Amino acid sequence: xxxxxxxxxxxxxxxxxxxxxxxxxxxxxxxxxxxxxxxxxxxxxxxxxxxxxxxxxxxxxxxxxxxxxxxxxxxxxxxxxxxxxxxxxxxxxxxxxxxxxxxxxxxxxxxxxxxxxxxxxxxxxxxxxxxxxxxxxxxxxxxxxxxxxxxxxxxxxxxxxxxxxxxxxxxxxxxxxxxxxxxxxxxxxxxxxxxxxxxxxxxxxxxxxxxxxxxxxxxxxxxxxxxxxxxxxxxxxxxxxxxxxxxxxxxxxxxxxxxxxxxxxxxxxxx
Ligand SMILES: [Mg+2]
Numbered sequence: 132x133x134x135x136x137x138x139x140x141x142x143x144x145x146x147x148x149x150x151x152x153x154x155x156x157x158x159x160x161x162x163x164x165x166x167x168x169x170x171x172x173x174x175x176x177x178x179x180x181x182x183x184x185x186x187x188x189x190x191x192x193x194x195x196x197x198x199x200x201x202x203x204x205x206x207x208x209x210x211x212x213x214x215x216x217x218x219x220x221x222x223x224x225x226x227x228x229x230x231x232x233x234x235x236x237x238x239x240x241x242x243x244x245x246x247x248x249x250x251x252x253x254x255x256x257x258x259x260x261x262x263x264x265x266x267x268x269x270x271x272x273x274x275x276x277x278x279x280x281x282x283x284x285x286x287x288x289x290x291x292x293x294x295x296x297x298x299x300x301x302x303x304x305x306x307x308x309x310x311x312x313x314x315x316x317x318x319x320x321x322x323x324x325x326x327x328x329x330x331x332x333x334x335x336x337x338x339x340x341x342x343x344x345x346x347x348x349x350x351x352x353x354x355x356x357x358x359x360x361x362x363x364x365x366x367x368x369x370x371x372x373x374x375x376x377x378x379x380x381x382x383x384x385x386x387x388x389x390x391x392x393x394x395x396x397x398x399x400x401x402x
Pocket of ligand 1: 160161162163164338339340
């Protein structure tokens with residue numbers, strides 16, 4: 132069921148998270164979910180209170196994490212490090228686990244590292260090809276073509292990225308007035324959700340963009356397998372049309388995300 136609501140609307144059934152918090156988790160996207168979208172992406176900071184809230188949830192739940200296309204360093208600089216909270220940068224290619232056997236260990240996908248030279252070469256080609264107003268963001272193992280300053284060039288950026296990816300055997304991930312080019316490595320938000328879900332009985336994911344759709348699809352598979360899931364879409368003026376049909380509820384922007392997570396924190400008795 133999909134309904135336009137914020138956390139002040141119909142209550143979410145958090146009982147699977149509250150009854151067995153050590154078999155439950157919450158994962159969320161960063162941009163547009165914890166941090167409002169801003170024109171200068173380097174200045175996208177989380178809403179006040181978001182880091183504290185994640186840390187509070189992490190003291191009760193088995194898994195609390197942030198899963199983003201941003202580099203791991205960016206996430207840590209803006210949110211953390213937060214005790215108990217795991218960070219998944221570049222769609223899971225870079226990781227820092229907040230808990231468990233690998234707690235505190237930074238991991239980089241070796242499979243993706245093998246493509247680093249190719250990625251740098253294609254990113255350099257993108258710099259040459261990009262018309263004024265399309266910006267190339269180098270993220271190490273991936274790069275992004277941004278057309279936020281000239282939205283009319285979004286289709287050029289998508290077309291160029293698709294063609295380059297086809298030629299070099301890479302993959303593309305369209306986003307909000309942006310398109311990311313990635314190495315052809317099994318990763319992505321859906322993969323992260325599935326990996327982390329193994330020991331869990333309940334998992335919630337919150338996200339606002341196309342890159343979150345694989346995570347929502349993964350939740351659907353988990354629900355079919357008998358787990359409790361909650362897919363939360365975050366509404367925005369640039370919301371992709373597929374989002375509403377992929378989620379259980381929609382909240383209104385990062386404010387709505389915080390209200391919803393505070394509701395869970397309160398149910399869990401977080402202090
Ligand atoms: Mg986002």
